[in-house]
Amino acid sequence: MTNKTIAITGATGQFGAIALDLLKTKNADVIALVRSPEKISGVEARKFDYSKTEGQVEALKGIDTLILVSSNEIGQRSAQHKNAIESAKKAGVKHIIYTSLLGATNDNTVKSLAGEHVETEAALKSSGITYTILRNGWYTENYTSSIPAALANNAFYGSAKNGRISSALRAELAETAVNVALGEGHENKTYELAGSTSWTLTDLAAEISKQTGRNIPYVDLPAEDYAEALVQAGLDSDFAGLIAQWDVDASKGALFSEDKTLEKLLGRPTAELDVAVKQSL
């Protein structure tokens, strides 16, 4: 067992909570860095807000490895992540593991998200701190969370056409981050982390139909119509527009990769689509 002290941000979020639980299971020396320490149990939790530099250096004192889980506040993330990196430098953190985006620097990527990750990666590299960049692929749950809506609508709507999606379960990507934090030889590496297999929204709809015994077709809509349907379903119009555009990006292959690094770091192939659908149902 490693005797380094590991800190993790975003530990109140879905990815971070899974990673924190795994670190606890493995008896790692771990500290959660979160906005609401009262939400964490079983390990030390220190107050840490990406947007508030005051107190950050103190919170990062004594940390060897920081798992910097990217913020979910789109538009503010470059500045937030830079704050954390600068504070980590001042506090003497030795290694930062950052959750980036699959193909962040590619021409064909999710452009609305890539910029902040590219800027963070650049800040990390120029900080001089040892880094590991985990360019996480799309969570399968981004799509399987829409299964209840598909069952209610008798169709799975989207705008991804036949774009192939090399997603992985959030838990698989979180486990990989933990393996990297506890493992050796990941210094100054950038990993493209894609699921072992890929699928289309037609495949997803077929799997939902198979497992529920119902006919749930995939219906591809123009992006504007899909965004409008999401607004009708109660989403904020900016977010609906983003989701529809992510599907358009997917239709062009932005969520696809044949890179097999994820299964190597995870120690097994990622779950097949049927497993993810079963989990969601």
Ligand SMILES: NC(=O)c1ccc[n+]([C@@H]2O[C@H](COP(=O)([O-])OP(=O)(O)OC[C@H]3O[C@@H](n4cnc5c(N)ncnc54)[C@H](OP(=O)(O)O)[C@@H]3O)[C@@H](O)[C@H]2O)c1
């Ligand atoms: N690969 C993908 O498909 C995918 C999908 C969605 C998101 N992501 C990215 O991966 C990250 C982790 O995913 P997730 O599913 O765990 O997201 P999540 O459940 O939304 O969790 C986000 C975490 O970020 C924390 N956070 C937000 N703003 C903060 C701030 N100003 N200071 C400190 N902490 C802050 C939240 O803390 P609070 O509990 O205090 O709000 C929460 O712990 C996301 O934040 C996003 O960057 C990736």
